[in-house]
Amino acid sequence: MHKRLMDKPWFAVICMIGAVLVVWYIAALLLNGNQLINTLERKKVAWSYSHIVTEAYGIKRPPLPVPHQIAAELYKTVFDTKVTSKRSLLYHTQITLNSTLLGFTLGVFLGILIAVGIVHNRTLEASLMPWVIASQTIPILAIAPIIVVVLGAINLTGLVPKSLISMYLSFFPVTIGMVKGLRAADKLHSELLMTYNASARQVFWKLRWFAAQPYLFASLKIAIAAALVGAIVAELPTGAQGGLGSRLLSGSYYGQTVQIWSALVMSALLGCLLVWLVTLMESWVLKRRGLTV
């Protein structure tokens, strides 16, 4: 009985979560307790350890909030607040989601376009590839404010600059994956089409496009996560009209650590959901195409 329990995969998962929670609560007790002691000593109030232990998990702006505080904040800002309210976390999530999805879509199109160009034209490969790679070596934190300011000067604010930063991050994995994928067509299949005197367009739409699909989906998973990061980073310098990024920023301005953590948890959940949706689409498309057994 005991041995069987150990073999269950969920048992390992629960043990892992349990261990993380234990470490988290101990760390929170140490960090928050220290702060509490400092404050009380400054105020010259007498304190006892039992008092500290009961108070450490209830501070309003703790250095390290504990999971149940974050859960309570999440519950309050997700279920107890109207979605249209600026206090609702869903309101901000939806703003970030919009620019993520728009940026992702643009990035996928741009990425595929560049890959098609590179695969069909040697000159384009030599001239474009260094720029594609260089674009990703610049820290996004450095380039995001520049894009926002430049676009702001021509009166483009809000969704568009944020999406462009998402696009900037998400086109890269798509280009790299698609260049590899479009070249992954079976040699025999290519020769077969040659014997049919197929045009380059036919070779692309009947062979290369399908041969690239497994690579495309692998890239899409990276790209959508990158698009979310891009959208959040873009919300930091935009003057924070809304979005998970602005929640992070305003949280750190006002020392609202619980707010920061709940925004972090929300963005992690959103990221998981988006990648899961791409995975779902992948298995649906590939199964329909007979590409996986």
Added chain:
Amino acid sequence: MMLVTESTNAATDNIEAAISPEFGADSASEPQTGRQMIGIKDLSLVFETNDGPVHALSHIDLDIREGDFVSFIGPSGCGKTTLLRVIADLEKQTGGTIHVDGTSPEDARLNRMYGYVFQAPALFPWRTIAENCALPLEISSQTKEKQRRQVDKYLAMVGLQDFHKKFPWQLSGGMQQRASIARALCLEPDLLLMDEPFGALDEITRDHLNLELLNIWESTGKTVVFVTHSIPEAVLLSTHIVVMSPRPGRIAKVIKSPLPRHKTLAMRDSDTFNALASQIREVLATDHQID
């Protein structure tokens, strides 16, 4: 049944004499009257490699007539596949001339004048069997109606009429190869180029597909060029057997089959069949001694 060894010596010297009484006037060794389908003169192909030039094909002369079933046989490295690829314009010769159906191999390819069957089925895994067969028709912009008609006809011809909607991985290796033959037939080319199409199949499936191919060849009157490394397969199928040798790849001998065009598996037990097989074996052996 007669003893194999008895007929071998006589047949290799004078094959005509050994077979004539057995199969009579239907023999494929009748003088050829068909027009030329493939004409090759003094053709050479040299691959430049890091180790210096490799003479894949050297001074090939060959004349293939319309309606012939010609097999290229020889050990690996003898250039039989390369020669087929030159005919298909998948390789370019470095010397000599070649004509396919009166034009250059390139024009023949651009006009989709031949169907090519690879050693592997080379079906697109994301297409159903019917969609795979329709591929050459789609590429040559045939109407949907014509596509459907051709696919129905040729899938039925190879015995796959119930597998239209299956994906390649749902079929056995033999069925996949049959589908790839149906695909090659769909364009109704006069010339069928086959590169060891049954090489990867078990012997039982192979026998079955050999007969099927013979039926198709007999009923359609196509010209078939067939690469194989199986002597019995070459003897069973061919009107002409081109025996090739390696280093440099060249034609050792062209043997005209004395067997009739209409063949049965039972013929494999006949004297004529065995005489022809041992003649091929002898040519291959002689040439290997030179090596």
